[in-house]
Amino acid sequence: MLKTRGYATTGPRAKLGPFNFERREPGEHDVLIEILYCGVCHSDIHQARNEWGNSAYPMVPGHEIVGRVKRVGPAVTRFKEGDVAGIGCFVDSCRVCDNCKDGEEQYCENHTVATYNGTERDEKTPTYGGYSSQIVVDENYTLKVSPDLPLAEVAPLLCAGITTYSPLRHFNAGAGQRVGVVGLGGLGHMGVKLAASMGAEVTVFSTSKAKEEDAGKLGAHNFVVTREARNLAPLAAKFDFILDTVSAQHDLNIYLNLLRRDATMVLVGLPDKPAELQAFSLLANRRRLAGSSIGGIRETQEMLDYCAEKGITSDVEVIPIDRIEEAYERTVKGDVRYRFVIDMETL
Ligand code: NAP
Ligand code: ZN
Ligand code: ZN
Numbered sequence: 001m002l003k004t005r006g007y008a009t010t011g012p013r014a015k016l017g018p019f020n021f022e023r024r025e026p027g028e029h030d031v032l033i034e035i036l037y038c039g040v041c042h043s044d045i046h047q048a049r050n051e052w053g054n055s056a057y058p059m060v061p062g063h064e065i066v067g068r069v070k071r072v073g074p075a076v077t078r079f080k081e082g083d084v085a086g087i088g089c090f091v092d093s094c095r096v097c098d099n100c101k102d103g104e105e106q107y108c109e110n111h112t113v114a115t116y117n118g119t120e121r122d123e124k125t126p127t128y129g130g131y132s133s134q135i136v137v138d139e140n141y142t143l144k145v146s147p148d149l150p151l152a153e154v155a156p157l158l159c160a161g162i163t164t165y166s167p168l169r170h171f172n173a174g175a176g177q178r179v180g181v182v183g184l185g186g187l188g189h190m191g192v193k194l195a196a197s198m199g200a201e202v203t204v205f206s207t208s209k210a211k212e213e214d215a216g217k218l219g220a221h222n223f224v225v226t227r228e229a230r231n232l233a234p235l236a237a238k239f240d241f242i243l244d245t246v247s248a249q250h251d252l253n254i255y256l257n258l259l260r261r262d263a264t265m266v267l268v269g270l271p272d273k274p275a276e277l278q279a280f281s282l283l284a285n286r287r288r289l290a291g292s293s294i295g296g297i298r299e300t301q302e303m304l305d306y307c308a309e310k311g312i313t314s315d316v317e318v319i320p321i322d323r324i325e326e327a328y329e330r331t332v333k334g335d336v337r338y339r340f341v342i343d344m345e346t347l
Helices: 042-048 151-158 160-170 186-197 209-218 279-286 297-310 321-332
Strands: 002-008 017-023 030-039 065-072 084-087 090-092 134-138 178-182 201-206 222-225 239-244 259-267 288-291 316-319 339-343
Touching: 002 134, 017 134, 030 084, 030 151, 042 321, 065 134, 065 151, 084 151, 090 134, 151 160, 151 186, 151 297, 151 316, 151 339, 160 186, 160 239, 160 297, 178 186, 186 201, 186 209, 186 239, 201 209, 209 222, 259 279, 279 288, 316 321, 321 339
Parallel strands: 178 201, 178 239, 201 222, 239 259, 259 288, 316 339
Antiparallel strands: 002 017, 030 065, 030 134, 030 339, 065 084
């Protein structure tokens, strides 16, 4: 077994702190990765604090992982020592169900193995995430990362990037489309960059007036402060697609009303409390409300390659690991521009 250092929490109200544990020796198809950077996703906070009610402790969060390959198993063909590699939100799945065969492993019918707060396929061994010195993952669930981009800025692509890229592609956002992004945080700012890069006219809906200038720099064409309902009225039925990235309970109906006929709003944000839905908001204009969860391995690789080609990365604030609690507090307040990333050398 491989002695591994990490940062863990032991309960919903505990603070994160140093935690030593063991990872398996790399098997035939495994890659051992020394972790260089790990992004701080709001899902880390929801789960560290048991806001979804499914948390297991001790928990080592982190699923936006970039690192360097240290060792590979004898049957590994896609990676060699020294390569830059990425790990996202899951590290295995059943591989045989229809969804796995379609490359949509995040919807595995049997068991998508979450990178942390989950169990391996044996349903027993807990998985520990990226707030740690190293990780061992099957090469089929490991992503190739271009060494040409700043790696701290690439880490958030592994969750925030794919979670916004996948629905934009699935619902054909692009040139000639009006796309709305609700919430300008980690996911939201990637949604803006990606939608703009695909040619869409992008409008940010934000509670934070102070983010207006940034939104423009990220590629947004319009910015709407949502605290005043009158700002939304003139935009009724104007949008082809809306991506809702908000992490807390909020009114969905005011955004549904902005969709034109047959247009779709996709929820990617995962508030702990349910939303109230007015049937009228959907019936008018035959609107659709959908959800989307991260993306499969094939699409995640496609997204990484797309970002490398277009020079798209995340706007990050790199922190030492002992500032993780402060980073959580600031993220919850919406005070992050636009992703905290842990420099794992500080572990
Ligand atoms: P984040 O960086 O904290 O961004 C969330 C943004 O939502 C905030 O910056 C803020 O933007 C807005 N917001 C927060 N509280 C609000 C409130 N009470 N009312 C209205 N707006 C509010 O979080 P993130 O990492 O982007 O994650 C966002 C959500 O997506 C989380 O719930 C996370 O768990 C979920 N998630 C889902 C997937 C998936 O596969 N579907 C993947 C990753 C994350 P403004 O300041 O602009 O208003
Ligand atoms: Zn995430
Ligand atoms: Zn499966």
